[in-house]
Amino acid sequence: MTTSEPSAETVVASFEVRRTCFVDADGRLLAELPAFARDAEQLQRMYRVMCEARAIDKKAVSLQRTGKLGTYASGLGQEAIGTALGLAMADEDVLIPAYRDYAAQFLRGVPPESALQYWAGDERSMNFPQGTPSHHDFPFSVPIATHIPHAIGVAYAIKLKKQQRVVVAACGDGATSKGDFYEALSSAKVWNLPVVFLVSNNQWAISMPRENQTGAQTIAQKAAAGGIPGEQVDGNDVIATRFVLERALKAARDGEGPRLVEALTYRLHDHTTADDARRYRSEEEVNQAWKRCPIKRLQACMRAIDCWDDEKETALIAQCQKNAESVAEAYLAIAPDKPVAMFDSLYETLPESMQWQRNEVCERGDGD
Amino acid sequence: MTTSEPSAETVVASFEVRRTCFVDADGRLLAELPAFARDAEQLQRMYRVMCEARAIDKKAVSLQRTGKLGTYASGLGQEAIGTALGLAMADEDVLIPAYRDYAAQFLRGVPPESALQYWAGDERSMNFPQGTPSHHDFPFSVPIATHIPHAIGVAYAIKLKKQQRVVVAACGDGATSKGDFYEALSSAKVWNLPVVFLVSNNQWAISMPRENQTGAQTIAQKAAAGGIPGEQVDGNDVIATRFVLERALKAARDGEGPRLVEALTYRLHDHTTADDARRYRSEEEVNQAWKRCPIKRLQACMRAIDCWDDEKETALIAQCQKNAESVAEAYLAIAPDKPVAMFDSLYETLPESMQWQRNEVCERGDGD
Amino acid sequence: MATFNTIEAINLALHFEMRRDEAMVVLGEDIGRNGGVFRATVGLLDSFGAERVIDTPLAENLIAAMAIGLSTQGIRAVAEIQFSGFMYPCLDQITNHAARYRNRTRGRITCPLVIRAPNGGGIHAPEHHSESLETTFAQIPGLRVLAPSNPSRAYGLLLAAIRDPDPVIFLEPTRCYRLFKQEFEDDGQALPLDSAFIDRDGDHVTLVSWGAMMHETRFAADQLAEEGISCELVDVASLKPLDMDTILASVAKTGRCVIVQEAPRAYGPASEIAAGLAEHGLLNLFAPVLRVSGYDTVMPLARLEQHFIPDVERICKAVRSVIEQAPIGN
Amino acid sequence: MATFNTIEAINLALHFEMRRDEAMVVLGEDIGRNGGVFRATVGLLDSFGAERVIDTPLAENLIAAMAIGLSTQGIRAVAEIQFSGFMYPCLDQITNHAARYRNRTRGRITCPLVIRAPNGGGIHAPEHHSESLETTFAQIPGLRVLAPSNPSRAYGLLLAAIRDPDPVIFLEPTRCYRLFKQEFEDDGQALPLDSAFIDRDGDHVTLVSWGAMMHETRFAADQLAEEGISCELVDVASLKPLDMDTILASVAKTGRCVIVQEAPRAYGPASEIAAGLAEHGLLNLFAPVLRVSGYDTVMPLARLEQHFIPDVERICKAVRSVIEQAPIGN
Ligand SMILES: Cc1ncc(C[n+]2csc(CCOP(=O)(O)OP(=O)(O)O)c2C)c(N)n1
Ligand SMILES: Cc1ncc(C[n+]2csc(CCOP(=O)(O)OP(=O)(O)O)c2C)c(N)n1
Ligand SMILES: [Mg+2]
Ligand SMILES: [Mg+2]
Numbered sequence A, B: 001m002t003t004s005e006p007s008a009e010t011v012v013a014s015f016e017v018r019r020t021c022f023v024d025a026d027g028r029l030l031a032e033l034p035a036f037a038r039d040a041e042q043l044q045r046m047y048r049v050m051c052e053a054r055a056i057d058k059k060a061v062s063l064q065r066t067g068k069l070g071t072y073a074s075g076l077g078q079e080a081i082g083t084a085l086g087l088a089m090a091d092e093d094v095l096i097p098a099y100r101d102y103a104a105q106f107l108r109g110v111p112p113e114s115a116l117q118y119w120a121g122d123e124r125s126m127n128f129p130q131g132t133p134s135h136h137d138f139p140f141s142v143p144i145a146t147h148i149p150h151a152i153g154v155a156y157a158i159k160l161k162k163q164q165r166v167v168v169a170a171c172g173d174g175a176t177s178k179g180d181f182y183e184a185l186s187s188a189k190v191w192n193l194p195v196v197f198l199v200s201n202n203q204w205a206i207s208m209p210r211e212n213q214t215g216a217q218t219i220a221q222k223a224a225a226g227g228i229p230g231e232q233v234d235g236n237d238v239i240a241t242r243f244v245l246e247r248a249l250k251a252a253r254d255g256e257g258p259r260l261v262e263a264l265t266y267r268l269h270d271h272t273t274a275d276d277a278r279r280y281r282s283e284e285e286v287n288q289a290w291k292r293c294p295i296k297r298l299q300a301c302m303r304a305i306d307c308w309d310d311e312k313e314t315a316l317i318a319q320c321q322k323n324a325e326s327v328a329e330a331y332l333a334i335a336p337d338k339p340v341a342m343f344d345s346l347y348e349t350l351p352e353s354m355q356w357q358r359n360e361v362c363e364r365g366d367g368d
Numbered sequence C, D: 001m002a003t004f005n006t007i008e009a010i011n012l013a014l015h016f017e018m019r020r021d022e023a024m025v026v027l028g029e030d031i032g033r034n035g036g037v038f039r040a041t042v043g044l045l046d047s048f049g050a051e052r053v054i055d056t057p058l059a060e061n062l063i064a065a066m067a068i069g070l071s072t073q074g075i076r077a078v079a080e081i082q083f084s085g086f087m088y089p090c091l092d093q094i095t096n097h098a099a100r101y102r103n104r105t106r107g108r109i110t111c112p113l114v115i116r117a118p119n120g121g122g123i124h125a126p127e128h129h130s131e132s133l134e135t136t137f138a139q140i141p142g143l144r145v146l147a148p149s150n151p152s153r154a155y156g157l158l159l160a161a162i163r164d165p166d167p168v169i170f171l172e173p174t175r176c177y178r179l180f181k182q183e184f185e186d187d188g189q190a191l192p193l194d195s196a197f198i199d200r201d202g203d204h205v206t207l208v209s210w211g212a213m214m215h216e217t218r219f220a221a222d223q224l225a226e227e228g229i230s231c232e233l234v235d236v237a238s239l240k241p242l243d244m245d246t247i248l249a250s251v252a253k254t255g256r257c258v259i260v261q262e263a264p265r266a267y268g269p270a271s272e273i274a275a276g277l278a279e280h281g282l283l284n285l286f287a288p289v290l291r292v293s294g295y296d297t298v299m300p301l302a303r304l305e306q307h308f309i310p311d312v313e314r315i316c317k318a319v320r321s322v323i324e325q326a327p328i329g330n
Helices: A040-065 A079-088 A102-107 A112-120 A150-160 A179-191 A220-226 A238-253 A283-290 A294-304 A311-333 A352-363 B041-064 B079-088 B101-107 B114-120 B148-160 B179-191 B218-227 B239-251 B283-290 B293-305 B311-331 B352-363 C006-020 C044-047 C060-072 C088-098 C134-137 C151-163 C213-226 C244-254 C267-282 C302-307 C313-327 D006-020 D044-048 D060-072 D088-098 D134-138 D152-164 D214-224 D244-254 D269-280 D301-307 D312-325
Strands: A011-020 A093-098 A165-174 A193-200 A231-235 A261-264 B009-020 B094-096 B167-172 B196-199 B231-235 B260-263 C004-005 C023-026 C052-056 C076-080 C111-121 C144-148 C168-173 C181-183 C197-200 C205-209 C229-237 C239-241 C257-264 C289-295 D002-004 D024-029 D052-056 D074-078 D113-119 D145-146 D167-172 D179-185 D197-200 D205-209 D231-235 D239-241 D257-264 D290-293
Touching: A011 A165, A011 A220, A011 A238, A011 B218, A040 A079, A040 A102, A040 A238, A040 A311, A040 C044, A040 D312, A079 A102, A079 A193, A079 A294, A093 A150, A093 B311, A112 A311, A150 A165, A150 A179, A150 A193, A179 A193, A179 A220, A179 B179, A179 C060, A193 A238, A193 C006, A220 A261, A220 B009, A220 B218, A231 B041, A231 C052, A238 A261, A238 D002, A261 D074, A261 D088, A294 D145, B009 B218, B009 B239, B041 B079, B041 B101, B041 B114, B041 B311, B079 B101, B079 B196, B079 B239, B079 B293, B079 C111, B079 D269, B101 B114, B114 B311, B148 B179, B148 B196, B148 C088, B148 C302, B179 B196, B179 B218, B179 D044, B196 B239, B196 D244, B231 B239, B239 B293, B283 D290, B293 C239, B311 C004, B352 C257, C004 C006, C004 C151, C004 C239, C004 C289, C006 C023, C006 C044, C006 C076, C006 C151, C006 C168, C023 C060, C023 D044, C023 D257, C060 C088, C060 C111, C076 C151, C088 C134, C088 D088, C111 C151, C134 C144, C134 C168, C134 C239, C134 C257, C134 C267, C144 C151, C151 C168, C197 C213, C205 C213, C205 C244, C205 C313, C213 C257, C213 C313, C229 C244, C244 C257, C257 C267, C257 C313, C257 D205, C267 D006, C267 D290, C289 C313, C289 D269, C302 D060, C313 D074, D002 D006, D002 D152, D006 D024, D006 D044, D006 D074, D006 D152, D006 D167, D044 D052, D052 D312, D060 D074, D060 D088, D060 D113, D074 D152, D088 D113, D088 D134, D113 D152, D134 D145, D134 D167, D134 D239, D134 D257, D134 D269, D145 D152, D152 D167, D152 D179, D205 D214, D205 D244, D205 D312, D214 D231, D214 D257, D214 D312, D231 D244, D244 D257, D244 D269, D257 D269, D290 D312
Parallel strands: A011 A231, A093 A165, A165 A193, A193 A261, A231 A261, B009 B231, B094 B167, B167 B196, B196 B260, B231 B260, C023 C052, C023 C076, C076 C111, C111 C168, C144 C168, C205 C229, C205 C257, C257 C289, D024 D052, D024 D074, D074 D113, D113 D167, D145 D167, D205 D231, D205 D257, D257 D290
Antiparallel strands: A011 B009, C004 C181, C144 C239, C197 C229, D002 D179, D145 D239, D197 D231
16 A cells, blocks of 8 residues: 555445447347337337438428428437337326427427428427327427426426326437536436436537537436436437336336436438538548438348338338328418517516507518 | 346446545544655644634634624635645646635635635725735635636636646535536536646535535536546545645646545534524534544644644644734724725726716715 | 515515415525525425425526426426526526517416515625626516515515516515515505506606615605605516506606616616607606616625615705706796 | 628638737637538638637537636637527626626736627527527626627727727627628728717718618618608617717707617617617707617517518608607708
């Protein structure tokens, strides 16, 4: 023992971060599949949801390119996470989503055309339909990470009401640099709240690569800052992602408290249609990432266990394209909101002193 | 292997938090002392600094109780941390202190009377004297934790200038709940900055006990959120605290990057003179804490190794009281600033359009 | 009838509403066991338990966000921030979420919450404990901002704020917390929102203020009365929305207006009110609209703060100059 | 002489000053390799390297705090926030630190920093990308707030802001970034701070605006000229401190004033200017001071934004009504 290493130095806490993956990039099984994934119909359903989402995503980009849609944030390559999340959550749970979780939102009842309507700049798109789980979900927040601490209040209310519901707060890797993310993480266990923090680590925050975003080797380890379990999952393995999320949701529902899940994926598209990723990342990197595409991977897996073939594939692709077309039609058929709408949901009742402003807009007519 | 525990679950990262202590609460050695602590003069100096700080602290409280000082935040019981820090830092380093780090500030050249002048409400107290290390230090920040990310900018500037200096950002346990703390922690290693984050965990944030402040078992483990080393030290063991801080400062100076040190201590006084801690914590708890008092501990240690006795003790106490008296006199002799001073350091040059405001104050006279 | 000071009035209102509405909670730093740094929440923990009286970690941004999350679930969240100078970390949440959820979801998600904080100086408090944040919030669409000036208004307006279905920022007059008492019934009666109050009728000058400054303004009016200058006193009370009609009606009668605010002069509520007069009351004005305010400086620390905060002398001086420029009876 | 649009002007100013001052850095999200979401920083990384062109993690509060830390060490820190709607997390740092360090240390620690952000709507951008934050900053003592309206002013005022020894908030006219070009020398000449600019002399009405709205305001003046109404155009440029003298002098000449702002009406700069007129220019006013502004609503999303932003028609309407109330030549 040297004097600079006193025996009185004792270990008081230790942690580890694990990563889960069932199916590798080529569709090979790395472990026996969980129950839900041993059911061919389940696999086919997950596959269909991912393909539908991708077709709509493709359509949205082309609508933007042809001037029929505003700036759009594509979910290309991240379909497995939204799909796994949408299938893992119970209807009564509350989703506070990130803006690439389209598949989860669709599964919970957000009409795909509303997603387009949002990016066209129409607030009505966030009034999710009654009678669907999405009706008690949140719209995503453009100010990065600011929605995450809302989960603390929502989960606290759920606990107060003695309900068996779980709140999922989703964000990207860049979002984990903001104090909002941390303040939620740090406090969630103080009240042992039923919250699952889901980070879609797609390796980029616009032009900022993950390794320059934070000194932490993994995002999952940030869970230690809140004294809660943190784990990684291969976010391009829809089976592993659903497995890990179902486990986390069950734990939260059973009163075991909050958890953090970091889902590893890759943003295959530009950040948004307003971005040009070629400025800051290599084609080579993107090509490599395509090899880990979640759709290709599940298809290979399904073919390997003989529950998918060319015929099914062709039929599904056609179906998805048709669906995306009708989504686009439905979106294009939406007339713009009335200008006075900017006053009508501002307060429950518009203050008397603002009435003249509403009248002025009214008189100027409702043209768009 | 059950299906719910795939073999494909692999460990990708792991961490541990250690705690250092050389001298236990009764002054017994737990390990061979580091070099600096095997020098009796060094021990006596650390002891004197702690006693002087405590005497001034006591004086400040009595000045407040007799209406001669504004609200005051006492450092009672935390003298070891400020002392260790002040002795561990190099003159050229930059201190961004917390408000109980008086001993460190005094060691770096802040006149004790300025500390009192601050709590009396006089900005001049933060214009630390030229020719002392404190002149390039920061005043502490009342908005909790907001000063911590300043360390990122200061350290970045130091790196840019290729200087061999280290920045110490100090705060309390409550401060670690704020996003500011985390944003600094999360980013410090991105640029491998020479920063030491020092958290004085005194178990309370006003009335909030440490265990309700965050779900994290230790504050030190929050370092994982930034991918940097985090450790605990017995903050009432001035030897261990100085040892750990010197090690962290050396590492930062040698380019090994940022570190987090959690110093365990206890706030023996009310939060401030405006607080009454009896509302929220038991006398029993405070009595127990007094047994771990850092001054009592070092004295016992020094007596055990025969470098302290009653005679020395009596002499020092008398000296410290005399010193505290003269500090109080120096403070009471300070005349209030001129009212127009509120304009004279607002901008380098007061905008023309504000001149009339300054004139108005001028004309109303400089009385206080 | 019993008499109460402002901090007691706030405490009573919180107790009344916690009893009346099971779906209400209070949250903030040190509000439970400690009863709040100003004792506004004393007794709530014992009466309603730790589930509904929530001591939070030290994070104002979290407190605002948590209040938002709670309120979206139909829980009336009443958050305390210890001093208004510590509200800046809440601004992102308040502006980008609390004030917007109703509008962006077209009414599906709402935020019936209140964020309370002591506001203003004059108690020789430490740095950052004496700021005036009226404009910071009053400029934000989708909010209400209240600044009560006395115990009964603090009581009635806080109840109104809590019951309002939209977010309300409630700025309390720190230096009046224990300055004086008023007699009123603890009967749960809320006061109307969105309205100013005429505290005293007068003929020559309309004196407009709110919050703690109403106190000095009233003293000034008393002194001016002895000089034969009759002031009409308007307590704005609601900074957003602003009740310009009441102010315009008063100025239509007096023809003169002086506005008193503690906040720095530039971009303060006094400017908003003066602008309303310049647009809708110009023809009724005999004299310039004067603003007596704090200076465009950082709020000085304790030893100089009284040189920043408007006092009776400065208010009287402004009123006299208005009278000089447009003598009474001309 | 070459011509440049506003984004090019900003890029030139940044290049010029980075060359001139070795102790200057720029920092922000995506400003390096990517050249900024609006391309304002294109080329800086290649010319000056990653040490001085700092891509930061995604945290606006950190960016502001880091700029403060850098500036206290004598580094001129010029930070970019991607849109002004994302500046709220910077407010605590800007108000409680950047604007105060000089004062609280009596000059020992200073913050020569600039925080730039695109401000305002009109480009059909996503939610939170079209806000107007003038008042949020202009009310803060210790700051300067600039809002250039065209390329040459963006160039000259940005240089002045960077060289100024105190913190400056620089709000750029988003929808004018590429709307039009101007001819000027890239000679490093800064424009004066704290002053408004008279863009056009006129006799009947003083039209006051700043930033992007100067564009519609100029068109309105052109149209009104055809109707025989001669407008004097004032570009406020500096929202803090405000150059009221220039505005008062103009109104002393014209007797009429209309102020145009995109921000919501309540508590906007237009109100501050109108208050200045009500106090110091009242006797020169023939007619009420009208404010043409955004409404007191949340900025609508893209499909309705043009109903919120003042247009030429609304500006002309206001001017005509002022003329009706005080006909020319009476
Ligand atoms: C507070 C805030 N700052 C900046 C932006 C601009 N912005 C939009 S998305 C984005 C990157 C987000 O990265 P990440 O969290 O990893 O999500 P991803 O886009 O990769 O899914 C940025 C900087 C924003 N929307 N909000
Ligand atoms: C942003 C902010 N919020 C609240 C306060 C009020 N306040 C002053 S000290 C304090 C507790 C700080 O606790 P800790 O960080 O543990 O430091 P300690 O006082 O224990 O040394 C609080 C809540 C403040 N000064 N700043
Ligand atoms: Mg990302
Ligand atoms: Mg503490």
